[in-house]
């Protein structure tokens with residue numbers, strides 16, 4: 322999942338690391354040279370002082386021979402003091418240089434440009450890519466690489482924070498919201514054809530069952546021939562009740578019946594499918610509006626496939642504008658190496674991605690956890 326994006330983020334880290342390591346080495350060499358020069362100057366000054374002291378002590382010896390024995394060890398001791406203070410000064414100068422590696426704009430300019438290209442190639446939406454770069458620039462430029470911490474840590478932290486910021490827009494605790502809502506909770510799924518709405522409904526039915534919540538499926542896709550049979554197969558496989566009407570019927574009436582059924586049978590969650598549509602299809606968009614009016618769903622989730630990249634991002638935006646969504650489900654993440662839709666949708670719509678579809682099986686759905694995603698994108702494991 323998202324392997325190509327992961328590689329590209331890794332390259333960025335390496336680029337910045339190499340640039341700043343070079344800079345650190347240069348600064349270190351400079352500091353060392355400076356320390357040596359200072360030590361040399363000190364040594365010359367010391368030698369001059371010694372010569373003066375010797376001349377003075379010779380004069381004293383002549384005056385009082387008894388004090389000479391005591392004077393000698395003292396001189397040896399002070400010489401030792403001086404050389405150890407030279408050493409520690411050089412060390413301090415080195416550490417000082419290391420501690421003062423400040424990452425400057427020009428150090429990261431090239432790697433940031435490469436990163437921008439990489440994000441765009443990975444189908445990250447342009448404004449989202451810009452925002453990520455801006456956040457990284459803000460975090461990195463002026464950052465001081467401390468003596469103990471590696472540049473890699475500083476860069477990783479900046480990448481981590483900036484990705485998390487855009488990915489976690491609008492996040493809320495889905496499980497908690499469902500648990501606290503009055504039952505039955507009604508969730509409607511929208512999106513274009515063939516992206517995996519029906520499969521997602523089946524997967525979430527299993528997901529809720531594992532949470533101890535019962536579900537009824539409702540086929541609001543009265544438009545497509547064969548839609549009833551398709552969702553019926555899932556319902557049978559899962560042992561769930563399906564509410565459906567004849568093809569050409571009113572989708573709002575189907576969902577309404579499902580809510581009634583749930584009410585009278587103590588079912589917790591109604592999962593309502595709808596026909597695949599484009600946001601520009603007025604007739605179908607009117608259906609959504611009617612479902613909204615008739616059953617007032619608790620949540621409308623937009624479903625699209627991760628592999629659609631930029632298209633999925635644009636559709637999410639358009640659907641949200643046409644019929645406000647509460648969140649998104651991104652299917653086929655298992656087949657997506659780019660990750661652009663996963664990175665961009667929340668930032669572009671202001672609504673969170675709640676689940677990732679990661680395969681064709683009923684258990685192949687994962688709660689979308691921004692922190693986990695960022696960690697896996699920046700992690701070392703394959």
Ligand SMILES: Nc1nc2c(ncn2[C@@H]2O[C@H](COP(=O)(O)OP(=O)(O)OP(=O)(O)O)[C@@H](O)[C@H]2O)c(=O)[nH]1
Pocket residue numbers: 513514515516517518519520521542545548596597652653654655656677678679680681685
């Ligand atoms: N690899 C993979 N395939 C998926 C995933 N989710 C759905 N699919 C497959 O995508 C295809 C389309 O899924 P559907 O659930 O029929 O799509 P839909 O949006 O309901 O389609 P319409 O009813 O035509 O609008 C099926 O073959 C699914 O098995 C997923 O997360 N990963």
